[in-house]
Amino acid sequence: MSAIIVLILRILLVACLYIFLAVSFVILWRDLIKTIELQKSRAYPRLDFDLNNGAIMTFSQPEITIGRGLDNDILLEDETVSLNHARIYLLNKSWMIEDSQSTNGTFLNDEILHLAVILVDQDLIKVGEKIIRVIFPDNESNR
Numbered sequence: 001m002s003a004i005i006v007l008i009l010r011i012l013l014v015a016c017l018y019i020f021l022a023v024s025f026v027i028l029w030r031d032l033i034k035t036i037e038l039q040k041s042r043a044y045p046r047l048d049f050d051l052n053n054g055a056i057m058t059f060s061q062p063e064i065t066i067g068r069g070l071d072n073d074i075l076l077e078d079e080t081v082s083l084n085h086a087r088i089y090l091l092n093k094s095w096m097i098e099d100s101q102s103t104n105g106t107f108l109n110d111e112i113l114h115l116a117v118i119l120v121d122q123d124l125i126k127v128g129e130k131i132i133r134v135i136f137p138d139n140e141s142n143r
Contacts, residue, residue, distance in 0.1 A: 047088070047095060048135035049074065056135070064088040066127055067100070080104050080128030088119065095119040095134075104128055 047064070049057045057074060066074040069083035076085070082102035089096055098116035099106040106113045107126035121136040 044090060045093075046137050048137055050133040050135060052131055052133070062090045065100075066106075066125075066132070067102075074132070076127060076130050078128040078130055081130065082128075085127050086113075086125070091116075097125065102127075 044060050044062050046058060046060050049059075051057065051074075059073065061073075064074065065072040065084060065087050066076065066081075067083050067085040068076060068078065068081045072084065082100070082104070084100045085102040086097060086099050086106040089098075095118065096116045097106070097108060097113065097119050099113045108117055108119075109124055110126070119134050121134065123134040125132040125134065
């Protein structure tokens with residue numbers, strides 16, 4: 001008789017283990033779905049740049065670097081451009097640009113940047129001898 005009780009206890013233990021694993025899987029799956037939805041809601045707005053050679057570059061990241069160095073997002077092959085010339089970043093739903101202490105300075109609409117400035121649609125950024133036009137897709141300038 002005791003062998004039957006031990007067998008029943010073993011079956012109950014295995015059943016409890018499978019139930020525990022199933023519940024754990026469901027909880028982890030729901031958490032993963034919530035995390036994915038949260039990340040989608042935090043997606044960064046798109047920002048485009050016209051490099052005046054017909055090339056349009058599109059970015060959806062919180063920071064964009066400009067310079068001659070290979071680690072920059074916008075790589076400009078020009079001797080008048082510093083290795084790390086300028087950076088564009090998202091701050092409080094506005095795109096900002098600031099000079100990264102470059103040798104020749106960064107110009108926004110023909111004015112030199114001394115501090116970070118908010119970008120608007122169709123702004124012209126002059127970096128060395130290169131001019132970059134800012135394009136906000138669908139004219140949604142500061143989401």
